[in-house]
Amino acid sequence: MDLLDRYLHAVRQAMFLMPAAQKRDIIAELSDSLRSEFEAKQQEVGRPLTEREQEAILQRYGHPLLVAGRYRSPSGGFSFGRELIGPELFPMYSFVLAFNASLTALVISIVLIALGKPFSLASYTPVLFQLVIVTSGFMIADASVRRAGLAGWSPRTLRKPRDPYRISRVGLIIEIAGLLLVIGIWVNLPAGAKVAGSTWNDFASTYYLQLLVVYLILLVTSFINVIRPYWSRLRLAVRCAADTLFGTAMTQTVLAHWHEVKAQWIALAVPHPAVSKVVLVSGWINISVTMSLAIAAIVCFGQALYELVLLIRWHPMRNGAGQLSPS
Amino acid sequence: MAQGNASLFDNLRLELRRGCLVMAVLSALRSEQYGYTLRKALSDQGLDIDEGTLYPLLRRLESQGLLVSEWREADNRNKRFYRLSSDGKQILKQLLAEWKRINASLDDIV
Numbered sequence: 265m266d267l268l269d270r271y272l273h274a275v276r277q278a279m280f281l282m283p284a285a286q287k288r289d290i291i292a293e294l295s296d297s298l299r300s301e302f303e304a305k306q307q308e309v310g311r312p313l314t315e316r317e318q319e320a321i322l323q324r325y326g327h328p329l330l331v332a333g334r335y336r337s338p339s340g341g342f343s344f345g346r347e348l349i350g351p352e353l354f355p356m357y358s359f360v361l362a363f364n365a366s367l368t369a370l371v372i373s374i375v376l377i378a379l380g381k382p383f384s385l386a387s388y389t390p391v392l393f394q395l396v397i398v399t400s401g402f403m404i405a406d407a408s409v410r411r412a413g414l415a416g417w418s419p420r421t422l423r424k425p426r427d428p429y430r431i432s433r434v435g436l437i438i439e440i441a442g443l444l445l446v447i448g449i450w451v452n453l454p455a456g457a458k459v460a461g462s463t464w465n466d467f468a469s470t471y472y473l474q475l476l477v478v479y480l481i482l483l484v485t486s487f488i489n490v491i492r493p494y495w496s497r498l499r500l501a502v503r504c505a506a507d508t509l510f511g512t513a514m515t516q517t518v519l520a521h522w523h524e525v526k527a528q529w530i531a532l533a534v535p536h537p538a539v540s541k542v543v544l545v546s547g548w549i550n551i552s553v554t555m556s557l558a559i560a561a562i563v564c565f566g567q568a569l570y571e572l573v574l575l576i577r578w579h580p581m582r583n584g585a586g587q588l589s590p591s
Numbered sequence: 592m593a594q595g596n597a598s599l600f601d602n603l604r605l606e607l608r609r610g611c612l613v614m615a616v617l618s619a620l621r622s623e624q625y626g627y628t629l630r631k632a633l634s635d636q637g638l639d640i641d642e643g644t645l646y647p648l649l650r651r652l653e654s655q656g657l658l659v660s661e662w663r664e665a666d667n668r669n670k671r672f673y674r675l676s677s678d679g680k681q682i683l684k685q686l687l688a689e690w691k692r693i694n695a696s697l698d699d700i701v
Contacts, residue, residue, distance in 0.1 A: 293626060297627050299668065
């Protein structure tokens, strides 16, 4: 059922911006209909279907983008003499265009304010470029989908669904190696910590024990993940809590040293000739460490948010037998 | 020109079928069915309808209150069963009356 899984996944992906419950409902019904179709054909030929026969049934159902588009409420289209972007792709087009155009306009406005320049219509020309680029891209996509829908497309070319609850073993090995390295460094911290400047010293001394415990917990969960490479609710919750804790510790440290690092930045940007090289290097190390902690905090919070979403939506693609489920 | 005529015919045929399909689906759902059996039943009666048209149509009719649906297990799988609602019965009755009237007029015209 590999082709069927790919097909259903592609339809699900194409139904973006649709409420999750409605999406689940549609996919469940589509899955049942296709499975019934497969079974009927199987009974007719008296043997399991070949990949080619499965492919023919899926092709008859239509290209995933067109199938998903038919379930959307009528939302118009873009025509100029003839229809250039059909109703199937139009919701996606309008979303991408609105997102890109507003983001471009926002960035231009921030840059204008930062540079103290006046607002003018000419400054917003890139928004017009976005309109042209996005519209052209969707016109080409629409034409190619329609051509593929009519001339035959293959479900074999669709991407395999990726289970977000599956843990990559390669990633785990890298993670375990990284954790062992970090624990090794962390345990020997008092010896080397002072080189890294005040931000790092503060971070390491304030959170030394708490983070050491978290590292060890993460190491244990990583070893369990090697044996059971699918997230359980408990392990995912532990990972989410650990990422939140890391992010919070880093944010608190960065905020506590922000003014000091800012002053250091101003002083070192155009250094006084009397400033020694040691002061210069250690200053830049401190700034770099602070910036790295700030970036790492954002990454940790982003990761924690992703894990929280997975926990709330809890919908593994595999059933107890390790098989991909239809929805 | 021949290709243009074929395309025009396809468009007109599509328009003609659209209303008929709604009536056929509503009529077939006087008794409860799920999507696959409904499509088969219509096809057996000579009215082919592809899945890409049928399922969105069922959803639209349900959102208009003409159909009601329910997920239930059958043949070891969850299936969505549809049937005509009381509003649907009323509308179908009116549609059939209108259909008969148009049909009678058309018989006289063509």
